[in-house]
Amino acid sequence: MNDALSPNPTTPPAGAAAPASASVPSTTPANARIIAITSGKGGVGKTFVSANLAAALTRRGHRVLVLDADLGLANLDVVLNLHPKVTLHDVFTGKAQLEDAVIKAPGGFSVLLAGSGMVEYSRLTPEVRNEFLNVIHTLAPRFDVVLLDTGAGISDVVLFSVSLAHEVLIVATPEPTSLTDAYAAIKVLATQQKRQHVRMVVNQAARPGDGRAITGQLQQVLDRFVTTDTGRPMRLIHVGDIPADTSVRDAVMRRQLLMLQMPGCPAALAVAQLANKVESTMLTPSPEGPGANRS
Template identity: 75%
Template sequence: MNDLLSPISDTQDTPRLPLKPLGKVIAVTSGKGGAGKTFVAANLAAALARRGHKVLVLDADLGLANLDVVLNLHPKITLHDVFTGKATLEEAILQAPGGFSVLLAGSGLVEYSRLTPEVRNDLLRIIDGLVPNYDIVLLDTGAGISDVVLFAVSLASEVLMIATPEPTSLTDAYATIKVLVSQQQRQTVRIVVNQAARTGAGLPITNQLQQVLDRFVTTAAGHPIRLVHMGDIPIDPEVRQAVMRRQLLMQNSPGCPAAQAITQLATRLENTVMPKLA
């Protein structure tokens, strides 16, 4: 892994994004597409709602949104309509299966693939307007380190990085964490290992990633970045069945191993993260 996660050179100057974290906001992100962040965000929201929390998931993958597909929703009003003034924020919020709220983005909208001043201000205004009305807001971001993704992450008080055991996923997670440290001065990133071979298999992976970060990445103040292993979601055939049926795993198969792992993740967030965000 150390060879795969060797230091990544900075080939271009990327503008620093000011960190404006808002309480009660958690960014669910990943370094690589296909890690399962939308699946985790939606089912984690359902698990938190089941525990009595008022939760909203915002599809912050503005250009390639697919939260609507995961939830089998067909919105008539999206975040695009709010941005353009065609609808109010309240009109765009939908109730999702699982007992939580969603704010869906449109897919294939090229104008949201870059962080223009308009997109930046609109996104900040929307999230700022949502926070007072919910116990927790989950941002389902895009993957990688585009300026839109990084700005969305910068608005969150906590980062939940979803990675799989695949070397490419871990390499991209490392690269993304490095950018979060250098541009946003992040000192803590929380890791969830999805598609783990078994429960507990992700902790050694997180520890290896921590060792590489300790060697190559420090904050501006010279402090090491701290990874917090929040748990694993094991490989489970019920996950594929739920995804193909466009149903939440927490509703379709709440007793399966993957659903139990997501419930445990919700409990850890409830006990360790949410009290600090209140």
């Protein structure tokens, strides 16, 4: 069994191709738990959370794929300092095989990177929809966890990506603009996707407990104005805070994973705690498949 697909993968050089196993029949169900990591507003650290959470889950023994689902403004490659020869754009256009686009990242997890600045992927065409579905259907059986690093906001591409996930993790910061946009995104997920709950992590928290307090305040607004398909209020579940930490900026500027470079700093310890919470609450298989948290 190759390294990319073994239960306890070793870490080949960053950027090396992750060979695929034998082709998976189209009828094979998706085994991975698919988690969409999204945000209402850009610039809140969503991709930082995706990459470092992937590293933390890999360290715990999970086979993890991060799929850059921000098809128009992808930057996962920048965060990981990767220079892929093949991107999702090449796969969509038939210039390359999907297996050639899956590469190893620092931290041992696999990534599928999207090309940046692709205007044709800024809206959800039938072609983009079908290609994206094929990618998920093909790759999901080969991993334990698939993290979808979506774009920000409520565009049709973002909402389609989120609709494929079993669970949604929304990232926000304490700033009013971030929280306002997070509320708007959560409202759309409740009304359009009929989701019953969304999980939330607060990045750049100033003090311990800030995230839980912020989540509680947003829950009060949801209780008043957002009703789910069952008639119950949308549940916003707090899963962790990542404290404001200068080490984060240093790692991002150096294009390094915080979990590898400064694993003992407060933000890295918080990501490790988040991974533990994700493992215990979000990785339990559900018979309903993607979107199962809508019940």
